[in-house]
Amino acid sequence: MSMRTTALSPADEFPFTQADFKTIADLVYEHSGIVLGDHKRDMVYSRLTRRLRALRLRTFREYCTLLHGRSGEEEISSLINAITTNLTKFFRESHHFEHLHKTVLAHIWRTTIGAKPRVRVWSAACSTGEEPYSIAMTAMASRREAGREWDFRVLATDLDTSVLNKAMTGAYPAAALEDVPAGMRESGFAPTPSGVRVAPDIQALITFKQLNLLGPWPMRGPFDAIFCRNVMIYFDAETKAKLVERLHSLLKPDGWLYVGHSESLLEQQHRFRLCGHTIYQKTGS
Numbered sequence: 001m002s003m004r005t006t007a008l009s010p011a012d013e014f015p016f017t018q019a020d021f022k023t024i025a026d027l028v029y030e031h032s033g034i035v036l037g038d039h040k041r042d043m044v045y046s047r048l049t050r051r052l053r054a055l056r057l058r059t060f061r062e063y064c065t066l067l068h069g070r071s072g073e074e075e076i077s078s079l080i081n082a083i084t085t086n087l088t089k090f091f092r093e094s095h096h097f098e099h100l101h102k103t104v105l106a107h108i109w110r111t112t113i114g115a116k117p118r119v120r121v122w123s124a125a126c127s128t129g130e131e132p133y134s135i136a137m138t139a140m141a142s143r144r145e146a147g148r149e150w151d152f153r154v155l156a157t158d159l160d161t162s163v164l165n166k167a168m169t170g171a172y173p174a175a176a177l178e179d180v181p182a183g184m185r186e187s188g189f190a191p192t193p194s195g196v197r198v199a200p201d202i203q204a205l206i207t208f209k210q211l212n213l214l215g216p217w218p219m220r221g222p223f224d225a226i227f228c229r230n231v232m233i234y235f236d237a238e239t240k241a242k243l244v245e246r247l248h249s250l251l252k253p254d255g256w257l258y259v260g261h262s263e264s265l266l267e268q269q270h271r272f273r274l275c276g277h278t279i280y281q282k283t284g285s
C-alpha cells in the first residue's frame, strides 16, 4: 500500500512568489547594497522563515506588506540582519595580519622616533568581531616587541546589529581559537565556563559601531590601514567603485587596504598599488 505524506516540504510552508522575492531583493539592495540575484531565492526563503514564524505571518506577501507599512523601517533592520552572510574567523587570511605586523606596524615604529606613534585601523565589515580582535592582538604583539608606548585604536563597524552585539561580548567557543597563533592565545583570551573571552586589554583597543558602508561615515580618519574584506563580493560594480573611492580618501598617504580572498581592485588599480595577495597600498593623496 502506498503511503501519502501530507507534510509540506520546507519550501511550501510559506508561499513565496517571484514578486515577493523582488520586493525583498529591492529593499535589501536599497538599504545595504547587497545584490540578491535570482539564484539567491532559496537562500532568502530559508533565512527569512524564522522571521515569518516569529511575526506569526503566513505568507511572504504579508511580510512584504509589513515591510512597506508603518513599522516597516524597524523590520528592515531585522530583514538585513537575516540576509547578511557573517562568516568570519580569527586570523582569517593570516597573511594580512603577518603583513600588518611585519610591514605596516614595523615601519611605523621605525619611522616614528622620539614620539608616541598614533595608529588607526578600521575593520569595515567586522561581523562577529574575530577580525578586529585579530588586528588588536597583532598590534599588542607588535607593541610588546617594540617595548614602547603608542596610541593605537581599532574602529570596528558593521551594518548588522546582531553580529555587533555578539562582537561586543568578546565571548567565543574555545574551538574558535584554532587559527590564533599560540603566543596570542595565552595573552589574548581568558577561559570561561562556556568557552573563552577576549582579554580586557585587547577589548579596550576597539570601538564597535554600527555603520552602513553605503551611508554617511561620521569618522574623518585618516587610517593607517583598512580591512574591508569579504563584503564587496555582495555589491555590484558601481557600489564597489564608489566604496573603494571613499576608502581611498580615508587612508593616510601610503596607507594600506586589505580585501577578501576573492576580491580585487582591478577597476580602481590607478588609485592603489598591489603589494601582495589582496594587499593594496594607497597611491596619490
Ligand SMILES: C[S@@+](CC[C@H](N)C(=O)[O-])C[C@H]1O[C@@H](n2cnc3c(N)ncnc32)[C@H](O)[C@@H]1O
Binding pocket: 031, 032, 033, 034, 084, 085, 086, 087, 088, 089, 092, 124, 125, 126, 127, 128, 131, 157, 158, 159, 160, 163, 211, 212, 213, 214, 228, 229, 230, 231, 234, 260
Ligand atoms: C562575510 S562577513 C566578513 C567578515 C570579515 N570582514 C571577514 O572577512 O572575515 C561580511 C559582513 O559584511 C557586512 N555587511 C554587508 N553589507 C554591509 C554594508 N552595506 N555596510 C556594512 N557592513 C555590511 C555583513 O553584515 C557581514 O557581517
